[in-house]
């Protein structure tokens with residue numbers, strides 16, 4: 001079953017065409033890796049799917065419905081976008097990890113947060129850490145946990161391991177794998193050769209979004 005489908009998507013900024021007539025589908029439960037040269041439009045594709053920007057023409061479907069017609073708040077809870085540079089807010093780690101509960105008017109489940117922190121090798125006391133004191137790798141782990149406290153249907157990962165050291169990278173891979181095993185569809189953009197080598201389903205984005213599908217496994 002297709003969960004996301006792009007149909008004849010164009011994206012223009014002024015007179016410049018960033019994506020030209022792009023069409024492809026993503027199957028429910030897939031782990032898709034988008035690769036391609038810098039500037040080809042990979043991040044733009046993720047932002048379009050996340051509905052952070054809108055196509056100049058063409059349509060993006062989620063379970064067969066045009067995403068422009070869906071409730072944006074509900075859609076963003078189901079289709080999460082994670083930036084290369086993690087965006088944290090407030091003062092502490094707890095401020096960030098409580099947020100998914102607050103927007104749903106739910107009580108914070110500290111046991112759940114504790115177990116998520118454990119998966120990414122961070123102790124429970126980490127909740128009280130000030131975000132300014134975190135390393136880049138720790139910030140990315142906190143940002144990723146925040147996006148999966150309530151498991152999304154689709155997780156869009158925009159070079160989330162770029163700049164992380166080997167250990168942080170491994171921990172983030174473990175987390176992403178566990179989210180995927182629980183049924184979330186993953187779409188990642190990466191330039192990392194080790195990630196590309198193990199990727200089963202690869203879509204190469206050429207200039208202006210022309211695609212070339214590869215399957216490693």
Ligand SMILES: Nc1ncnc2c1ncn2[C@@H]1O[C@H](COP(=O)(O)OP(=O)(O)OP(=O)(O)O)[C@@H](O)[C@H]1O
Nearest residue numbers: 013018036037038039040041042043044045189191
């Ligand atoms: N809002 C914008 N205004 C002007 N140009 C833009 C805008 N958004 C994207 N672009 C341009 O569109 C092209 C594609 O950008 P995008 O970030 O999607 O590429 P990418 O394939 O993700 O590149 P990288 O691998 O370097 O991250 C780039 O040339 C970029 O400069």
